Amino acid sequence: xxxxxxxxxxxxxxxxxxxxxxxxxxxxxxxxxxxxxxxxxxxxxxxxxxxxxxxxxxxxxxxxxxxxxxxxxxxxxxxxxxxxxxxxxxxxxxxxxxxxxxxxxxxxxxxxxxxxxxxxxxxxxxxxxxxxxxxxxxxxxxxxxxxxxxxxxxxxxxxxxxxxxxxxxxxxxxxxxxxxxxxxxxxxxxxxxxxxxxxxxxxxxxxxxxxxxxxxxxxxxxxxxxxxxxxxxxxxxxxxxxxxxxxxxxxxxxxxxxxxxxxxx
Numbered sequence: 065x066x067x068x069x070x071x072x073x074x075x076x077x078x079x080x081x082x083x084x085x086x087x088x089x090x091x092x093x094x095x096x097x098x099x100x101x102x103x104x105x106x107x108x109x110x111x112x113x114x115x116x117x118x119x120x121x122x123x124x125x126x127x128x129x130x131x132x133x134x135x136x137x138x139x140x141x142x143x144x145x146x147x148x149x150x151x152x153x154x155x156x157x158x159x160x161x162x163x164x165x166x167x168x169x170x171x172x173x174x175x176x177x178x179x180x181x182x183x184x185x186x187x188x189x190x191x192x193x194x195x196x197x198x199x200x201x202x203x204x205x206x207x208x209x210x211x212x213x214x215x216x217x218x219x220x221x222x223x224x225x226x227x228x229x230x231x232x233x234x235x236x237x238x239x240x241x242x243x244x245x246x247x248x249x250x251x252x253x254x255x256x257x258x259x260x261x262x263x264x265x266x267x268x269x270x271x272x273x274x275x276x277x278x279x280x281x282x283x284x285x286x287x288x289x290x291x292x293x294x295x296x297x298x299x300x301x302x303x304x305x306x307x308x309x310x311x312x313x314x315x316x317x318x319x320x321x322x323x324x325x326x327x328x329x
Contacts, residue, residue: 078276085267090291098270103253103280114280117251119238120269126255127238134237135160143188145196145220145231157231159188159200166236166243167204171218175209180243182236186215196220200233241269249273255282256290266291 081094103111121127135142135158143159163185171177183204188197199217207216218232249272256266273279 075275075277078274078279081276082267082271085270085291088291090288092288095286095288097276098279098281099286101276101279101281103282106280111280114251114253117253117280118244118249118272119253119255119282120241120244120272121238121255122241122257122265124240127240128235130238131158131235135235143197157233158235159185159197161185161187164236165202165233166239167202167218167232168234169232171232176206177204177216181205183216183233187213189213189217202233241265244272247272249278251278251280253280253282256286 077097081097084090084094099105103114119130121130138160140160140162145157145159165183165185167177167181167183168179170179181204183202186201186203189199189201191198197220199219201213201215202218203215209216220231245268252269252273254269254272270279
């Protein structure tokens, strides 16, 4: 997992934190800055501004676990759709008004309704079936075309993915970093891992937002030793340096100075 080659931030103090993560020179001051954005420390009024923020976890299992905990706390009617003869509940689809979901198949490439599109559930529509809705009406991000019942109808049918029957949409209350790589987010709730499980996971995640005030940390336990001397953290840094050099840059790891390798002009 490789982060952006060039750090972009509007907040100079946050930019310095990102640079230190990028070049593996994280300090106690960086950890203190990030810890101040713990979701447990900010005011309830500020947390309201993050109700629609992307919540990033390192694995799909953690995303699903987080989503189920959040849904259990909702006091709204929830329709559970389970694939027939499923061995477990891992692929169950929990349907309720306003649910944040992700399309996991290419419904219409020409219309832009492709894998990884985000949407919200408006309602379920029953025509013939009694147990399952025939369609789920979605409000798809960025969609400006025609709508039916206030949104886009998606047929409730099985698709095969990883040799399993699944529905064409899945919950997106929690998301992996892979789904957000390359994006700039307005708001982000970021969850660190106990160890750097993926190369540059921390830097890539933190750099999804440009200002510290647009970030909340889901886990406030951030000791400096989590990053200093960690082989996985070093490995992510080394991959970053190799990619920069492949792109034609000379880099001094001690000063983080980048220069164009082409001096012929």
